Amino acid sequence: MAIASVAHTGPAAPPPVPPGRRRSLTPYLLLLPGIAWLTIFFVVPIVTLFGTSLQVPAEGGETGVFVQAFRFANYVDAVTEYWAQFSRSFVYAGIATVLALAIGYPLAYMIAFKAGKLRNLLLVLVVAPFFASFILRTIAWRQILADEGFVVSSLKWLHVIPQTATVTASAVAVVAGITYNFLPFMTLPLYASLERIDPRLLEAGSDLYGNGFTVFRKVTFPLSLPGVVAGTLLTFIPAAGDYVNAALLGRQPGTAMIGNVVESRFFRIVDYPTAASLSFVLMAAILVLVFLYIRKAGTEELV
């Protein structure tokens, strides 16, 4: 807007322009590093990826050799072949997001309003898992929840789970792993928006005879919505593309997510076009879902 209006007044009065023109260039100069970064590290790879997704195998059938074509049917093939893994990814990511919200909201609420002196310590604890690689942490869960491990043996001894049950190598373990790994991404934005709420608004709520629940429903929750939107996006988007949890905690063939298929197509079968088209479809699907979600939830206060 500001740029447009400056540009509009520009031609009308050329002589006194110098300071104005300099100002009109500033926004572009400020944008330059960002645009250059995005061009090199986003636009170029995405164009390359798109090109790859339309390639066809070269004659002779040498492994990993493809020639450029415009075979859009690659997309049709990819989706018809793998719609089950696509749906599974979105279902797992959806469940994990809801679970992370259910766990993360009370946690963030507690840290923001009730923690007192412990607040900083608790915040560090939320962030602490980032200090270790998430692959190592996921592998650690496999050891903790191993069939002969302490936890599972105790549960079996107490007859909480059947004697033959396994905790890891299951769909439940995959969803639990995703929830665990993305919980900090949910908690931190929730905390940020809860912490900013003016306590006087809550007092005003009680002064108006709202009980605790009503104040939460009418005041706290609506004011924390930006955090909810940010947290769910930060959880759902990477969760839908995740493949580590399914690879480490899942069981073939029933828990393969779309990330695992891309990995298999790219590395094992050496079928770059299908891997690229699957990536593109995943990107488009997430984009559509996020767009619909944001339209519904609103982004005015997302920052």
Add this chain to the structure above:
Amino acid sequence: MSQSHRRPPLSPEAAQIVRAMQAGRLSRRSMLTGAGALGMGAFLAACSTSAPGATGSATGGAGTGTAPAGKPSPAVDTSDTDKVVNWANWTLYLDFDDKSKTYPTLEAFQKKTGIKATYSEDIEDNDSYYGKVQAQLKAGQDIGKDIIVLTDYMAARVIRQGLVQPLVESVMPNKTRILPNLAEVSYDQGRKQSLTWQSGYAGLAWNKAKVPGGLKNVSDLWKPELKGRVEVLSEWRDTLGLIMMEQGKRIDGKFADADFENALAVLEKQLNDGQIRQVKGNSYKEDLISEDALAVIGWSGDIFQLVAENGDKWDFAIPEAGGTLWSDNMLIPVGSPHAKNASTLMNYYYDPKVAAEVAAYVNYICPVQGAQAEMEKLDAELAKSKLIFPTAEDLSNVQVFYSLDPETETKYTEQFQKVLGN
């Protein structure tokens, strides 16, 4: 075969870029600048993954190329001034001293030659390693490794695609010590570009306490009491190879698609029934330790190292119907500027004494003649081990998976991956 096909010539700009990348003259940065000047189609073509055939015809189109011109050319060797060698290998594949946290034979090599050697356990499996490095290798770039170690079928692929360079045989007098049955391989006549690192078997391994009777055949893995506690290898040649042999088929020569599919059907059934817990690469070892897996299709040497490090809890056997025999091969990537240092290191490990030291640790089949005699001095017990020094009779019960053509390889891999849900 990939050289024979032609594709439409690239635009002159794209061809120039491809040629320059070929010669390694173009940095990534100038590549981008150059690409900016091109049309979209030409840009896509320049970025296409088609190295050998495509670049061959691109140079051909410009009137300079001959048939082998499609492959990247080896980097200039700076070994004499730059005394380093970087080696990428698989896990638990070189003698390691827990106390000093060093590799004793490698330390000795550095002292002896003055070449600084860096060793990394970078290779988790053939496919993913190929996926990681192939694009750089096809562009003739240095991947930072001077020796990589790949199993037969993958060694065949990288040699066929020209992604490795010849060994510097003038510094390798020990090369002639290779076992006769490994000296000639179909994918590398005369072993000019590859040298066996270790060979080994895929067979059955089990937890002795939990599986008291042990395992004799692959079908023993499907016993009800092992439900959910069985793991098999993600290298499908090993897993399906063992199943095929159990079904009375041979895998060392061409077989019918139906034979492959029958074996795959067994795997699919056991996966869907929940008998098999997971299909894994090297990491099945962790599950044996945690006892999530009680019985596996695994690799001989792995199991003996597990026993050495974690106690005598596991045993290994080749199934009565036969096991697979594979070899891992040392190769020099095409972009490596240290081919001579790499060859010097390979030569060092073909000294029978050094080879015996490595074999005593890794427990795989030692490919070096004379190592058995050296092993007598080191550990008389191990010198009798049939898993390190097999006799002709031992080798009669194992088969090497035959070299598939690329199309069949892709087809089988795809079928296998689909059964895994991918």
